[in-house]
Amino acid sequence: MRARRHIGVLIRHDLRYTLSSARGLLFLLFFALFWSWVLWKLAGGLAAQLGTAQAGFLVSWLFDSNVARLLQERPATIAAYFVVATTLTPLFAMLASCDQTATDLGTRHIRFLIPRVGRAEIFIARLVGAAIVMTLAQLLAGIAATIVALVVHGGGETSTAAIVGYGAQVTGFLIVYSLPIVALMSLVSAAMASVGLALLVGLGGYAILGVALGLMPLKGAVATVASFVMPGGLKPYLLQPELGPALAACAGALAYVALYAFLGWQVFRTRDA
Amino acid sequence: MAAAPIVKTEGLGRDFGGTRALDRVDLTLEAGAPIGLVGPNGAGKTTFFSVMCGFLRPTRGTVEVLGRPPLHRDLHGRVAILPQDAAFVKGVPVQSQLAMLAELQGFSAAAARAEAARVLQLVLLADAAKKTPETLSHGMLKRIAIAQAFLGAPELVLLDEPTAGLDPATASAMKNLIRSLDKERTFIVSSHNLQDIEELCGSVVILDRGKIVEHRKVSELVGRTSCLTFRLEADPPEAIVTRLSAVELVTRVEVGGPGERRLAVHFREEGEGGANKMQIAVLQALSAAGVGMIEMTRGQSLQDKVIEMTRPNTG
Numbered sequence: 001m002r003a004r005r006h007i008g009v010l011i012r013h014d015l016r017y018t019l020s021s022a023r024g025l026l027f028l029l030f031f032a033l034f035w036s037w038v039l040w041k042l043a044g045g046l047a048a049q050l051g052t053a054q055a056g057f058l059v060s061w062l063f064d065s066n067v068a069r070l071l072q073e074r075p076a077t078i079a080a081y082f083v084v085a086t087t088l089t090p091l092f093a094m095l096a097s098c099d100q101t102a103t104d105l106g107t108r109h110i111r112f113l114i115p116r117v118g119r120a121e122i123f124i125a126r127l128v129g130a131a132i133v134m135t136l137a138q139l140l141a142g143i144a145a146t147i148v149a150l151v152v153h154g155g156g157e158t159s160t161a162a163i164v165g166y167g168a169q170v171t172g173f174l175i176v177y178s179l180p181i182v183a184l185m186s187l188v189s190a191a192m193a194s195v196g197l198a199l200l201v202g203l204g205g206y207a208i209l210g211v212a213l214g215l216m217p218l219k220g221a222v223a224t225v226a227s228f229v230m231p232g233g234l235k236p237y238l239l240q241p242e243l244g245p246a247l248a249a250c251a252g253a254l255a256y257v258a259l260y261a262f263l264g265w266q267v268f269r270t271r272d273a
Numbered sequence: 274m275a276a277a278p279i280v281k282t283e284g285l286g287r288d289f290g291g292t293r294a295l296d297r298v299d300l301t302l303e304a305g306a307p308i309g310l311v312g313p314n315g316a317g318k319t320t321f322f323s324v325m326c327g328f329l330r331p332t333r334g335t336v337e338v339l340g341r342p343p344l345h346r347d348l349h350g351r352v353a354i355l356p357q358d359a360a361f362v363k364g365v366p367v368q369s370q371l372a373m374l375a376e377l378q379g380f381s382a383a384a385a386r387a388e389a390a391r392v393l394q395l396v397l398l399a400d401a402a403k404k405t406p407e408t409l410s411h412g413m414l415k416r417i418a419i420a421q422a423f424l425g426a427p428e429l430v431l432l433d434e435p436t437a438g439l440d441p442a443t444a445s446a447m448k449n450l451i452r453s454l455d456k457e458r459t460f461i462v463s464s465h466n467l468q469d470i471e472e473l474c475g476s477v478v479i480l481d482r483g484k485i486v487e488h489r490k491v492s493e494l495v496g497r498t499s500c501l502t503f504r505l506e507a508d509p510p511e512a513i514v515t516r517l518s519a520v521e522l523v524t525r526v527e528v529g530g531p532g533e534r535r536l537a538v539h540f541r542e543e544g545e546g547g548a549n550k551m552q553i554a555v556l557q558a559l560s561a562a563g564v565g566m567i568e569m570t571r572g573q574s575l576q577d578k579v580i581e582m583t584r585p586n587t588g
Contacts, residue, residue: 107362111328118349
């Protein structure tokens with residue numbers, strides 16, 4: 001009971017700080033501007049073009065046939081938003097969650113906290129606080145994408161309910177897909193104890209691993225296992241018109257959350273304050 | 274049942290790589306008058322303080338605070354700590370930060386705001402409540418950090434260098450604050466400022482090279498009734514030591530290191546006015562040797578005692 005209260009207090013202050021600090025506002029501003037620009041482009045006819053059979057060849061070549069089908073079978077504006085968002089979610093999630101326990105450890109602010117609360121409560125509060133910020137950002141972007149889709153596709157073949165339903169589904173998937181990155185950053189921030197270093201290591205590690213795996217001539221089971229080293233391996237399953245593989249990817253994302261959060265906790269728990 | 278010691282360590286050790294910062298520290302501290310923790314640089318003082326606070330984990334041995342491991346859930350709110358180098362969150366008003374810490378100690382949101390205002394008043398910074406840490410001076414931040422250690426009603430307050438970085442007037446105000454509260458709770462004060470320790474503390478723990486070399490009452494350690502200490506205009510010549518050693522009741526004569534210009538005369542207390550007679554004898558010896566005196570104190574200063582006990586070539 002006391003632990004839950006502690007976590008609540010820490011999250012409340014964490015959110016207030018994030019929403020009032022220069023770093024938090026900068027992230028939200030960057031996130032809002034970027035998605036405004038993307039959605040403006042999509043609303044201008046780009047999404048409709050991507051959803052045509054002719055563009056399908058190019059999309060199939062660039063991504064895969066499932067993505068091309070997704071753009072043709074689902075409301076194209078939201079589907080295109082989904083494709084761009086799954087690619088950029090790791091970046092935004094890292095930007096939003098690179099702090100967590102890094103500032104606590106780096107500035108030794110933690111020394112003011114641990115005489116009053118347990119380390120587990122601090123770790124959980126920072127993780128949940130970062131997840132809430134990311135979720136709120138994804139929610140707002142998802143709502144914006146759905147509104148744009150309603151404007152673009154409204155009165156067409158696709159019903160309003162279908163657009164709103166798919167918008168909610170995509171938003172939900174993106175929220176779940178961002179959580180493993182938030183959990184990964186709990187590990188990196190606890191290990192680095194510096195916001196800048198955590199962001200650098202997170203982004204650099206993610207990019208280097210992605211490039212390295214792409215360059216390695218892996219085949220068969222090894223290639224399959226290697227593709228799941230990072231949560232990016234779930235992306236092809238999320239970007240399918242069918243619900244089944246996407247739901248399986250969401251379940252996989254939660255497994256990543258459990259793994260990364262556990263590792264993050266082990267690092268945070270054993271660190272000197 | 275007797276109350277648990279406020280701090281108890283057994284075989285406590287902490288290594289940093291190959292360096293042994295603390296070595297088999299066995300110590301029991303009881304509640305009561307403030308306790309000082311002193312020692313020269315590298316003595317292990319900061320390490321011992323950090324292990325006691327739970328900031329560092331021991332490599333060997335055990336440490337208990339109020340009968341529990343440091344930072345145990347049962348100690349939350351009962352033990353307050355002033356860390357030396359912890360920073361407040363930038364961009365958030367200090368009163369909000371103190372209120373959050375008070376909330377974590379169990380205060381309701383409204384009561385926490387009032388408690389934050391109370392402790393800011395204690396450290397004479399009520400007018401800085403709405404300011405953010407980056408707009409405050411080092412001394413003001415130190416006082417805010419002291420304020421957080423007085424949130425609620427902790428039984429034990431651990432203060433690391435409470436007066437470091439404060440101007441003399443503010444340092445004096447902070448010492449008065451500690452003195453005004455030391456009947457209600459036990460303080461453990463770690464400091465390089467031995468004059469502060471001597472003024473504030475009833476007993477002192479002296480660390481040197483990772484070990485405890487002394488744990489005694491300050492009054493016993495400085496020997497106010499059995500020692501006279503003189504600050505001189507020059508280092509005392511050997512002849513004075515020889516002359517004073519021959520004086521009746523003198524048990525030991527100590528001279529400071531080169532350049533310290535210090536002379537301490539220990540003697541047996543026998544009868545009325547022993548100290549006065551001894552004072553006269555020393556002044557005569559100094560006069561005969563042509564060495565001027567700047568100051569005389571009854572007993573040794575804690576600083577002199579600690580320097581003497583932790584001098585590298587001392588036994």
